Amino acid sequence: MILNSLHKTKRLPVAIGILLSGVACAGFLSSVIETPIASNEYLHEHLRPSAAQANKSWIGDTFELPVQDRLKLSAIVTDIERPNWAPASSTAVTGQALAVAKKAVCQSEAEACDFSFRLNREFSELHTNKDLRVANVKEASLRVTFQSIPEVEAVVIHEIAHETRLLRFYQTQSGWTQKTSEVLETTLIDVKSRDGRFTSKFSTNFVGINYYPASASWKEFWTGFPVEEIKSDLETISSMDANSVRIFLNHDYFDNRDTQAEAKAKLNVFLDLCTAQNIQVLVTLFDLRPDYTLSNMSGDIDHIDRVLGTVSGHSAILGVDIKNQADLDFQAWGEGVVKGWLTVMARHIQIQYPDLPVTVGWSNPNSALGLNGIVDFVTYHEYGGVNGFAERLNTIKSEVGKKPVMITELGSTVWSPLRSTRAAEAKQASRLESQLNQSTAANGVFVWTLNDFEHVGSDVVGRRPWRKAQQRNFGLMRPDGSSRPSKAVFQSHATTVATQSIN
């Protein structure tokens, strides 16, 4: 009856209603599908084996197994343990290994699921039948176990461990088949012992600058590397009583085989120049590289080792910021993927370079607690309103417990098409003064930035000219070398902090 009347009298409104609800549904679905935040389906896209990696992953001088067999065996293992993979015919897996394969399958979105991703797999022959009928293979890897939490659509890192396993294969008519997978040794990576490790280092209250030379910003800093300008800037920074700088290592320049040696040499020169001025350096890795592909993790770990391997003992290093504003990549990459990647990188640094405190420079106070359980000190950026600055800081301080908290970016641009330069500079100074006055609870503040920049690349803020103009004009110093009012504000704060630390 009701339907009937609707049919007759309200056909048009009903049709519009259906259309609107359809659009709404489609919108909802697309938002779910296109926003892969913490979806393990999305994560699986990154877990693909690479033949090149498989080839390199066998260690030993001589082998009983021919190379084709070795590639086949490593491919079987990687395939079996690929989440979301179900053995269709069980031809490549039997016995206990079948249970491992079933455990790795996380096809259900509704139930919690653990799955492991293994980094730096190294295979070695333990025992091979000379007729290649059966083989024992030892595998050593860094196991990262993720856990899906369907209730909140999240994927979190559950466990990281160094693990050695015994894998057994035997020949069938259809080729090699994996039969067993046994864990021989597991060493859980537990870095809780790091609590309080850096108390002495952070007894200093850091007042610093995010640093690029005026003539060479972002990646041009390292390609150009104007030593005299850098030296002069560091003297200026020191003369302001600042005690630290935050720098950014362009990933491509430090990773490229042709430039990495040159890059490391320049980094050493920079650190030496900072030592001469008693300036500590917060080193930010992976700059301008928005890529969290999990299957690249091994390469990313190699990158860390290449960079930190030679400078980790340098007295000028304050700590390591793994990635600048990684939270801005949550939407594109998924929060679980980004945090998973950051966690693995952080744990690697903490294990390999135990004297270097590790942080992630989050883009805003709301993200600051993102990896509180992992990092050694919490850092975030403050570009929000001046009102509430102290409250936001105090909230974070109360949440993180004893860990140091630093605001590693704050400041404002003087570029404004609607305001005179003098007014804009006055506003920049007053805003900075207010922020610094409210920052007393922080263990450090780093202003963005010392200089205005002659050039800002499109890869930094995009192509829009007004965005580039904004970004070029954050300096405490004018392009002609004179000081803006904000410099005096900063210097006053730095001098006060320096005096307090002496007293």
Add this chain to the structure above:
Amino acid sequence: MTKCSKASLSLLSLIMGASFSVIAAQAQTPSYSLQVYAGPQTTTPGQNISVTVELTDDHGKSVQDETVHLTYIYDGVSTSRPGKVSNGLVSFDVQAQRIAGRMIFKARAGDLVSNYAPVLILAAEPTAFELKVALSRNTDFVELTTATITDVFGNPVSDQTLVALDWIDRTGVKRSEAVQLSNGRINYSIMCPVTYDAPLKIRAVLKNVEVFSSDLSTLCAVRKDRA
């Protein structure tokens, strides 16, 4: 009545006690698995056979440092070799017996007996043999025979092994054909060539062994005359 009940109870408790003991004993006995892998599946006397024994526990996990015994019969003599498993495996190099046939490998670990892994032993390279040629009842044919062709250990070369036969005269190979061994021998009627330039011989090639008949010009003389 009372005495009877007591006796029944005692008997019952005895049976139950025994049952529990059996169950407990069963629970303590791990059901290990013993597997033997041997290869190659076909080989010749004296060649190496690689035999691997796998010992796993009831969870399929590799057993460590347990002794297993590999047993097999070598030329009629029963042989047992001990070995200690490491990560569930231990391998043995075994020489294939001299007598062609089948070698069967099995293993023991305590009371546990493995599967059987067979390896077929075929005759090795044949030794030189003699070609005998006689006049056939059929015109234009000769009868080609050999004694049993064997390897150095006396094993007859397998039946159906192909032997290449060539008629050869002064000018070279006149004609070629192949014959299979039967009962380890060649027993074959072969037609003489239509024309040839004496001397005329048959060459037989079996694997790496090459032998020649005597001159057959006399036996194939009729055809020679026709030419």
